[in-house]
Amino acid sequence: MSRGPQQSEEQQMAVRIEHDLVGDKEVPADAYYGVHTVRAVENFAITGSTIAQFPDLITALAAVKQAAAQANRDLDLLSPDIAAAIIGVCEEIRAGRLVDQFVVDPVQGGAGTSTNMNTNEVIANRALELLGRPRGSYDVIHPLDHVNLGQSTNDVYPTAVRLALVTSLHRLGHSLGALATAFTEKAAEFSGVLKMGRTQLQDAVPMTLGQEFTTYAVMIEEDRQRLTEAAALLLESNLGGTAIGTGINGHPRYAELACAYLAEISGESVRPAGDFIEATQDCGAFVQLSGVLKRVAVKLSKTCNDLRLTSSGPTAGLGEINLPPVQAGSSIMPGKVNPVIPEVVNQVAFEVIGNDLTVTLAAEAGQLQLNAFEPVIAYSLLRSLTHLRAACDTLATRCVPGITANREHLHDSVHRSIGLVTALAPHIGYAASTTLARQALTTGRTIKDLAAEGGLLTTDQLDTILRPENLTQPFGGPSAAATP
Template sequence: MSSRKEHDFIGELEIDDSVYYGIQTFRATQNFKFSDRKLKDYPFFIKAFAQIKKAAALTNAKVGVLPHEIAQALAAAADRVIAGELREQFVVDMIQGGAGTSTNMNVNEVLTNLALEIKGHKKGEYEYIHVNDHANLGQSTNDTYPSAIKVATCAILGELEGALNGLVAALEAKESEFKDVIKMGRTELEDAVPTTLGNSFGAFAASIKSSLEQITQTKNLMKILNLGGTAIGTGINCHPLYKDEVHKKLSEIVGESFKPALNLISATQDTADFAQVSGSVKTLAIRLSKIANDLRLMNSGPRCGLGEINLPQMQPGSSIMPGKINPVIAEVVLIAANQIIAYDTAIMLNSKGGEFELNALEPGIAYALFDMITLAINATNTLREKAISGLSANVKECERQVLNSVGIVTAFNPYLGYEKSASIAKEALDTGKSVGEIVKERGYLSKKEIEEILNPKNMLNPTMVK
C-alpha cells in the first residue's frame, strides 16, 4: 500500500494514497464513532455541499481573489461529486463535535485532491491547490455547514412535497369512489351519526393538504442562507462582493432561489428555522398517524371487528395462526411517525443548545432532520402505494351497521326533541329493538315519516324543522 505524508498543526500522519480525503478527515474518523451513519449515507447532503463549494470557487474567481484555473479545477471536481462520484470518500460520522468542521474538511479535502488530479498533480500536493487557502477560500464551516444543511433540506423537502401530492391524489380518488358508501360515524369510539366512506377519505385528503401547505411554507426558510458570514457572521476573510455573488451563483447551480439573510450574525447563531421545518414534518407525522390508526380500525376483523374496508393483503400475519393477515402497512407508518416525533424532540434540544455566536450542536440537527424527512417520504409513499391505492369498501357491512345503530336516533331530535329521543335510545339498548320500530310502536310518527327520516342519505346534511 502506497501512502503520502500529510500534516496539520497537530502533527504529521501517513495517509493511504488511494483515498481522496486527507489528514483532518482521518483524524475525525478516529475521534467520532457514534452513529455508524457516515456522510456517504446522505448523498443529497454531499451534493449540496459540493454545490456550495462550486459556487464559492467560481465566485472567488469572479471577484478576483482565486486564480481562474484553480477555480475551474475545483468546479470540475465539484461537478463530479455532484454527479455522485467518489461517494465512498465521505467517511466522517454524522454525529461529530466541532459544529460540522469535520464534514466541511472532508468535502474540502476530497475536492482538492480530485482537483489536483484533474490538473495533473498527485494527491496531497497542496502547494498547487490548497485545502484551506483555495477550496475553503472566503468560507468557514460556520457558514458553509448550515447553508449545506438548508440546500440539502430544500432538495428532500421537494421529494416530500411530491410524495404528499401523490397521497392527496390517492385519497381524493377514494373520496370519489366511496362517495355513496354510507357508514357510521363515530366519536370517542362510540356510534355517532351516519357519514360516508367518501367523507372519511376526503377528510384525510384535506389534512394532508394542510400539511403540504405548512411544509412548503417552511421550505422557504431553507432558502435564506448565511454564506459570506464566515466565522461568526461578520464576513472576516471574505471579499466584500462575495456574499451577494455567491448566492446568485448557487441559485444558478441548484435551480432554487437562495438569498442572504438580512443579518448574517443572527443567521450564523440562530438555528430556530430548522426547528420550524421539523415542526411541520412532525405535524405531518401526527396526521399520518391518525389516518393509519383509522385504517386499521376500519379494517379490523375480518369477521369480529368493524370490517368496513379491506386493506390490501401484504403478507401472512402470524407464525401460528393460519389465515391471519395483519395491517402491517398501517402499523409501520405509526412506527415511522413515532420516530419522526422523537427526531423533532432531538432537533428542538439541539436548536436551543447554541451559545453566543454559534450553535455547535448543528450536526445533531442535520442528522435528525435528514432522517425524519426521509422517514416522512417513505411513510407517505408506502401508505399510498401499499394501503390507500388498493383498498376496497365492504358496502353492505357499512350499511348494515348504520341501520342497526342506536346512534341514528339523533335524526329524530328535530322532530321529537332530545328527551323523547333519549328515551327511545335507552329502550333500544335495553331491548335490542331498532329505533324506528320503537318510534312506530309509540305512535310518534307514521311509517312513511320514519322511513324518510331514517333514510341514511337524508342524515348526511344539515337538517332543521320549522
C-alpha cells in the same frame, strides 16, 4: 456501512503522508480525502454510517463550494485555472460522482468542521488530478487556501444543510401529494357507502366512508402547504458571514455574489440573511421545520390508527374495511393477517416525533455566536424527511389502493345504531329522542321501527329524514320539515 471505496491489500498498503495541526498522518494513497477526514473517521465512529447516506447533503455541499469558487474567481481571488478545476469537480459531485469519498460520520463534534474538511479535501485532490498533479500536492491547490477561500464551516455547513433540507422537502411534498391522491381516489370509490361516525369510540351520527377518506386527503394536503412555508425559511443563508457572521477574511462583495451563484446552481431562491451574526447562531428555521415534520408524523399516525381500528377483525373487530393482505401475519396463528403497512408508518411517526425532541434540545443548547450541535440537528431532520417520504410511498402504493369496504356490514351497522336518533331530535325533541334511544338499546329493535310504531313520525317522514343523503350533510328547509 463502508467508510470508503473497496481496496485491494496492495492498495490498502499504499499511503501518502499528510500533515495537520496535530502532526503527520498516513492517508490511503488513492483516497481523495485527506488528513482531516482520516482523523474525523477515527474520532467519530458514532452512527455506523457516513454523510454519503444523505446524497442531498453531498450535492448541496458541492453547490456551495461551486458558488464560492465562482464568486472568488469573479473577485480575482482565485486564478481562472484553479477556479475552473474546483468548479469542474463540484459539477462532478453534483452529478453523483465521488460520493463514496464522503466518509465522515454525520454526528460529529466541531459544528460540522469534519464534513466541511472532507468536502474541501475531496474537491482539492480531484481538482489536482484534473490538472495532472498527484493527490496531496496542496502547494498547487489547497483544501483551505483555495477550496475554502473566504469561507468557514460556520457559514458553509448550515447553508448546505438548509439547501439539502429544501431538496428533501420537495421530495416529501411529492410523496405526500401522491398519498393524498390515493386517498382521494379511494374516497370517490366509497362516496356512496354509508357508515356510522364515532366520537369517543361510541356511535355518533352517520357519514359516508368517502367522507372519512376525504378527511385523510385534506389533512395531508394541509401539511404540504406547511412544508412549503417551512422551506421558504430555510432559503435564507449566512454564506459570507464566515466565522461568526462578521464576514472576517471575506471580500465585501463575496456574500452577494456567492448567494446569487448558489441560487443559480441550485434552482432555489437562496438569499443572503438580513443579519449574518444572527443567522449564524440561530437555529429557529430548523426548529420550525422539525415542528412541521412532527405535525405530518402525528397526522399520518392518526390516519394509520384509524385504518388499523376500522379494519380490526376480521370477525371480532369493527370489520368495516379490509386492508390488502401483503404478508402472513403470524408464526403461530394460521391464517392471521396483520395491518403491517399502517404499523410501519406508525413507527416512522414515533421516530420523527423523537427526532423533534432532539432538534429542540440541540437548538436550545447553542451558545453565544454559534450552535455546535447542528450536525445532530441535520442528521435528525434528514432522517425524518427520508423516512417520512418512504412511509408515505409505502402507504400510497402498498395499502390505500387495495382497501375494500364491507358494504353490507356497514349498512347494517348504521340501521341498527341508536345514533340515528340524532337525526330525529329536531323533529320530536331531545327528551323523546333519548327515550327512543333507550328503547332501541334495550329491545334491540331499530330506531325507525320504534318511531313509526310509537306514532312519533309517519313512515314517509322517517323515510325522508333517514334518507342517506340527508344523514350525511346539513338537512333542513321546507322539504325536510317533519312534525309528528
